[in-house]
Amino acid sequence: MSTSSETRTAPPTENAGAAPAPPTVRGTRLTLAGAELGRPSSPVVSGVDLDVAPGEILTVVGSSGCGKSTLLRTLAGLLPPLSGEVTQDGRPLTGPSADRALVxxxxxxxxxxxxxxxxxxxxxxxxLPRSQRRAQAETWLDHVGLADRMQQLPHRVSGGQRQRAQLARALAARPRAVLMDEPFGALDAQTRAGMQDLLVDVLHGTGATVVFVTHDVDEALFLGDRVALLGSGRxxxxxxxxxxxxxxxxxxxxxxxxRREVLTSLGT
Known part of the structure; x- marks a missing residue:
């Protein structure tokens, strides 16, 4: 199976906040070998062989119920594999870790x-001491364009702004992998496109590995270095x-x- 380069580049996008660049984070390698995923009474995906390179954005698409979220939760350490191996940098992945943020x-x-x-x-x-965590939180909120909203409660801001805050929260702890489960699925088309561009912008330079689950084929092909197709339990x-x-x-x-191949795999 081919893998992407260890590093990636993203096209520059405008960032009105002009926040200081976040610290670089070295990505991590996530590997599944002959893995069966699901719960003991209901396996969902079998025989998964997948290697996600450090710093890669891998998008995952498939029909409803095909195991996309199961795959993501397995990589997050929330679901152990039923069989086979799941590793991070060659070591068994045995549970949740601050190295892997779930969105x-x-x-x-x-x-x-x-x-x-x-x-x-x-x-x-x-x-972290209060002064340090406050400064880092403010830097990240500035980086996602929320410098003027940081004192607001979540119900006082829009859905897109809440997702920006969630992205800032996920990245503030400098995870080596970010696992995203259809994070923009509830947003309107214009806000969704803006969030895709923002994600590219804020990830640029961090080096974090990203696994991004989506049902939107165009989103998968815009964001991903590679796209993984799930279907029929595999x-x-x-x-x-x-x-x-x-x-x-x-x-x-x-x-x-x-795009035609992906749509065909989805039966559309």
Missing amino acids: FQEDALLPWRTLRANVELPLAIQG LTAVRDVPHPRDRSAHDDPARVAL
Whole structure:
């Protein structure tokens, strides 16, 4: 199976906040070998062989119920494999770790904490002094364009702004891998496109490995270095994406051909 380069580049995007660049984080390698995934009474995916390179963005698509979220939760350490191996940098992955941040479609912000206090939470768990975690939280909120909203409670801001805050919270702890479960699925098309660009922008330079689950084929082909296709209880294919993170390549013949293949795999 082919793998992407150990590093990636992203097209520059505008960042009105002009926040200081976050610290570089070395990505991590996530590997599944002959893995059967699911719960003991209900296996969902079998025979998974997948190697996610450090610093890669791997997108995962498949029909509802095919095991996308199961795969993500296995990589997060929330579900042990039923058989086979799941490793991080060659060592068995045995449970959750601060090295791997999980981002959900629902923003999961604590409603009684301000946006800044939500972003500070993983830093507090790490034991950082209050002044340091406040400064880091403010830097990240500035980086995602929320410098003027950091004192707001979650219910006082829009859905897109809550997702920005969730992204800041996930990255503030400098995880080596970010696992994203359809994080933009509930957003309207314009906000969704803006969040995709923001994700590319804030990840640029961090080196973090990303596994991004989505039901949106165009989103998968825009964001991913590679796209993994799940269906019929197995991993059916992993394909390199031509010109990742380049919106002008939407009509590129190779991208169009891959889009057709992905849609065919989904039965659409």
